[in-house]
Amino acid sequence: MFFYLFFGITNNSFASEFFNINIKNSVEGAPVTLGVPFPIGALDSPDNVRILDLKGNEIPSQITEISRWLPSEESVK
Numbered sequence: 362m363f364f365y366l367f368f369g370i371t372n373n374s375f376a377s378e379f380f381n382i383n384i385k386n387s388v389e390g391a392p393v394t395l396g397v398p399f400p401i402g403a404l405d406s407p408d409n410v411r412i413l414d415l416k417g418n419e420i421p422s423q424i425t426e427i428s429r430w431l432p433s434e435e436s437v438k
Contacts, residue, residue, distance in 0.1 A: 378403070382412075401430045404437040 384393055404410070407426040411419050428438045 379413075396427070399437050401434045402436050405435075407437060 382395070387393055407424040410422075410424045412422045414420055426437050430436050430438050
């Protein structure tokens with residue numbers, strides 16, 4: 362399987378970033394878990410993250426914030 366992780370940039374910007382995720386040895390219908398580190402200031406909220414298939418369709422996902430860059434920065438880590 363091959364997916365795109367799409368996320369909105371912080372600081373009230375309308376720009377966006379994405380990168381490819383290649384999932385190997387998965388079972389269709391089974392959940393896939395992974396962690397993605399974000400650099401300081403790259404993401405304000407996990408609500409701005411989407412996973413897309415190769416055609417640009419959003420894939421249902423559960424995005425969970427684990428930590429932030431506090432105290433130096435309030436963005437998602």
